[in-house]
Amino acid sequence: MIMDYQLIWALLIAVAVFAYVTLDGFDLGIGILFPFIKDPAKRGRMMNTVAPVWDGNETWLVLGGGGLYAAFPLAYSLLMTAFYIPVFTMLLALVFRGVAFEFRFKSRDHQKHWDFAFSAGSIIAAAMQGAMLGAFIEGIVVENAKFVGGPFDWLSPFSVFCASAVVVGYALLGTGWLIMKMEGNFQGRLRGLAKPAVIWMAANLGVVSLMTSYIHPAYAARWFDMPNLFFLAPIPIVTAGLLFWLWHAVKHREKTVFGITLGIFFLCYAGFGITLYPNIVPPMIDFRTAAAPDNSLSFMLVGAAILIPIILAYTAYAYWVFRGKVGDEGYH
Amino acid sequence: MFDPDILARIQFAFTISFHIIFPSFTIGLASFLFVLEALWLRTRDDTYLALYKFWLKIFALAFGMGVVSGIVMSYQFGTNWGPFSEFTGGVLGPLMAYEVLSAFFLEAGFLGIMLFGLNRVGPKLHFTATTMVAIGTLFSAFWILSANSWMQTPTGHIIENGRAVVESWWDVVFNPSFPYRLVHMVLAAFLTTALVVGAVGAWHLLRDRENRAARIMFSMAMWMAAIVAPVQIVAGDMHGLNTLEYQPAKVAAMEGHFETQNGAPLILFGWPDMAAEETKYAVEIPKLGSMILTHDWDGRITGLKDFAPEDRPNATIVFWTFRIMVGLGLLMALLGIASLFARWRKSIYSCTWLHRFALIMGPSGFIAILAGWFTTEIGRQPWVVYGLMRTSEAGSPVAPAAIAGSLAAFVIVYTIVFGVGTAYIIRAMNRDPRFAHSPKGEVLRAGSRPVADPTFPQAGE
Numbered sequence A: 001m002i003m004d005y006q007l008i009w010a011l012l013i014a015v016a017v018f019a020y021v022t023l024d025g026f027d028l029g030i031g032i033l034f035p036f037i038k039d040p041a042k043r044g045r046m047m048n049t050v051a052p053v054w055d056g057n058e059t060w061l062v063l064g065g066g067g068l069y070a071a072f073p074l075a076y077s078l079l080m081t082a083f084y085i086p087v088f089t090m091l092l093a094l095v096f097r098g099v100a101f102e103f104r105f106k107s108r109d110h111q112k113h114w115d116f117a118f119s120a121g122s123i124i125a126a127a128m129q130g131a132m133l134g135a136f137i138e139g140i141v142v143e144n145a146k147f148v149g150g151p152f153d154w155l156s157p158f159s160v161f162c163a164s165a166v167v168v169g170y171a172l173l174g175t176g177w178l179i180m181k182m183e184g185n186f187q188g189r190l191r192g193l194a195k196p197a198v199i200w201m202a203a204n205l206g207v208v209s210l211m212t213s214y215i216h217p218a219y220a221a222r223w224f225d226m227p228n229l230f231f232l233a234p235i236p237i238v239t240a241g242l243l244f245w246l247w248h249a250v251k252h253r254e255k256t257v258f259g260i261t262l263g264i265f266f267l268c269y270a271g272f273g274i275t276l277y278p279n280i281v282p283p284m285i286d287f288r289t290a291a292a293p294d295n296s297l298s299f300m301l302v303g304a305a306i307l308i309p310i311i312l313a314y315t316a317y318a319y320w321v322f323r324g325k326v327g328d329e330g331y332h
Numbered sequence B: 001m002f003d004p005d006i007l008a009r010i011q012f013a014f015t016i017s018f019h020i021i022f023p024s025f026t027i028g029l030a031s032f033l034f035v036l037e038a039l040w041l042r043t044r045d046d047t048y049l050a051l052y053k054f055w056l057k058i059f060a061l062a063f064g065m066g067v068v069s070g071i072v073m074s075y076q077f078g079t080n081w082g083p084f085s086e087f088t089g090g091v092l093g094p095l096m097a098y099e100v101l102s103a104f105f106l107e108a109g110f111l112g113i114m115l116f117g118l119n120r121v122g123p124k125l126h127f128t129a130t131t132m133v134a135i136g137t138l139f140s141a142f143w144i145l146s147a148n149s150w151m152q153t154p155t156g157h158i159i160e161n162g163r164a165v166v167e168s169w170w171d172v173v174f175n176p177s178f179p180y181r182l183v184h185m186v187l188a189a190f191l192t193t194a195l196v197v198g199a200v201g202a203w204h205l206l207r208d209r210e211n212r213a214a215r216i217m218f219s220m221a222m223w224m225a226a227i228v229a230p231v232q233i234v235a236g237d238m239h240g241l242n243t244l245e246y247q248p249a250k251v252a253a254m255e256g257h258f259e260t261q262n263g264a265p266l267i268l269f270g271w272p273d274m275a276a277e278e279t280k281y282a283v284e285i286p287k288l289g290s291m292i293l294t295h296d297w298d299g300r301i302t303g304l305k306d307f308a309p310e311d312r313p314n315a316t317i318v319f320w321t322f323r324i325m326v327g328l329g330l331l332m333a334l335l336g337i338a339s340l341f342a343r344w345r346k347s348i349y350s351c352t353w354l355h356r357f358a359l360i361m362g363p364s365g366f367i368a369i370l371a372g373w374f375t376t377e378i379g380r381q382p383w384v385v386y387g388l389m390r391t392s393e394a395g396s397p398v399a400p401a402a403i404a405g406s407l408a409a410f411v412i413v414y415t416i417v418f419g420v421g422t423a424y425i426i427r428a429m430n431r432d433p434r435f436a437h438s439p440k441g442e443v444l445r446a447g448s449r450p451v452a453d454p455t456f457p458q459a460g461e
Helices: A005-036 A040-050 A054-071 A073-082 A084-103 A111-138 A157-181 A184-215 A217-224 A228-232 A234-252 A256-276 A294-321 B004-043 B046-080 B082-116 B118-152 B169-173 B178-207 B212-246 B248-255 B288-294 B315-344 B352-361 B364-378 B400-430
Strands: A279-281 B157-160 B163-166 B266-273 B278-285 B383-385
Touching: A005 A040, A005 A054, A005 A111, A005 A157, A005 A184, A005 A256, A005 A294, A040 A111, A040 A157, A054 A073, A054 A084, A054 A294, A054 B046, A054 B082, A073 A084, A073 A279, A073 B046, A073 B082, A084 A111, A084 B046, A084 B400, A111 A157, A111 A184, A111 A256, A157 A184, A157 A234, A157 A256, A184 A217, A184 A234, A184 A256, A217 A228, A217 A256, A228 A234, A234 A256, A294 B082, A294 B118, A294 B163, B004 B046, B004 B118, B004 B178, B004 B364, B004 B400, B046 B082, B046 B212, B046 B400, B082 B118, B082 B163, B082 B169, B082 B383, B118 B169, B118 B178, B118 B383, B178 B212, B178 B315, B178 B352, B178 B364, B178 B400, B212 B248, B212 B288, B212 B315, B212 B352, B248 B266, B248 B288, B248 B315, B266 B288, B266 B315, B315 B352, B315 B364
Parallel strands: none
Antiparallel strands: B157 B163, B266 B278
């Protein structure tokens, strides 16, 4: 059997990035919510809900980046060069927020500083991811397989809207997660925070979707030409439906908020995929041009096929171990 | 100074030098935690559990810093070294992907249970988690050293359309220098951890010689130093022979030899002057250089002058970093032997000068690892992939100001973050290990992280 390794790896990396976005999304969201929750004890509880799992969540970022380097070296080299400033800003923000998990509890005197580092780090990392997403959709300037744009090409009105959408999206994921994990008054406070976030996200998604179709004629054609219009129309319609359902759920439901938000993330992500396919460095370079040799892709696929199911199994186990409400008493 | 290649190299050297400290500590520490928990499960002696919890807090801090600095590394190839990434992606990418899949996920997946799960999953499953984390650190060393070794001694590939394409994965992974590097590095990690544990044990023994937890730590660490330091010297010698075979220019730079000669002397000290092409003020022992390197008194050693000037690594730096590493290695072996002597005299827990010696040697493993790392990496220059790609061809077309700016940001952020982290680690080491565990099991309670447990007396509070 001849396998299309290039396509398989394009899909696997897309899955790894989506796993990262949703998993690290909700723990970044907790940092984004910090400015609204002042009580240090509540902040401690919020952090404790993700302390055992955030390491694993963030590993998907390494797999996404490492996988891109391994499977599509040309795309990796072009995108990283073009996104030099946002990549490093994101990484330094992740350094601050990552160590805050350990450092926050080490010193009562400095707790405020590490809370700030955790929160600012989460917000900046999320914003940079959103900005890179926007810049990625807009495309980068490539000549003869070299990036020839400027260091601030990634910054545009569109990428700012995308940054805002990702920050509020992560905040909603974080709220959904915490509504599951918390009880009583604090849960009510979280529901209150979620309401404006839903409106903000709906508005942001609308703007970003409309702007996307003006960026390149090809993007608009992908969505509006017949028969695509017919097949793709369910995506925005279902997304709108989920947003309405989310509005209802944040007031009354406990476990569905997180699930619906995940659903919205999935549809948006699928929407971007449909818009951009088959390009891996928009607007010119498709994933086949950027791919590593087949023997590299097949060598990695053996490992991925064996190890990813095992990883998913013990990751699920770790989540199961730390399941349930995190009350004032914590885990024990 | 504002040459983008130099800036990118400084940035990479800076970030990797910070990074390498944490994994080399956590590789050894994870195995140490594995041994401590195994001893606790076997003997049910609570002192072992106390020691486990004492070192677990330090492990959590060091691991956290290793993770965040490591994520930075994984993206730097693309940001600063685009042409390198394109050229090597098909070879090195899969090795690193295997590292992520087999090691990072294993460590990250079980770390939460290791840190917070003892009362949730019970001792047996918890021990499994500790084991998995320890294995994960070793897998990680395996893959990353394979990747680094391939850059030093590339085999198993062909060049096609300006890219390295693999012909044999076996030859790529098990390239000629890989076994030596892996053994040398893992032993270095174990030795470094042993020296830190020994120094902490010595510190508490100097305060209270009856401290049982400190006695156990110190004794275990000194056994490790006594056994591993001599083994490491042998491993280092074998690695040297391998380097002489595959990277003779590096060895010439390490030894400060400019002229090719039979029966070359061992230059103990001196100042290799690259411009003058001679080692000034050399203090030599005749013929010993050939004996050590070729195991023959009249063995032939190639000098740097046999290589074109543009192919020579910087001997001034490499000569000295190599001597720092070897000098510290000899001191470590001396510490191990001294501890055996003290054990024989039955004074291992009372010998004040031995404890002071062990305390001073505490950080020496880190310095030796950095010095060794500089030796092997700077000695590889001017190649980034030995014989295949020059460092000067590997850099991304990034504006020098962007590299300089990010370098400045790294220096500031790393100094703050890792400075504070190191201070927290030292503070955790200063606590009395006997109080790290209280028998009622309330240590990992109340959802607080183990590092935060309020039942521990905190130094400085």
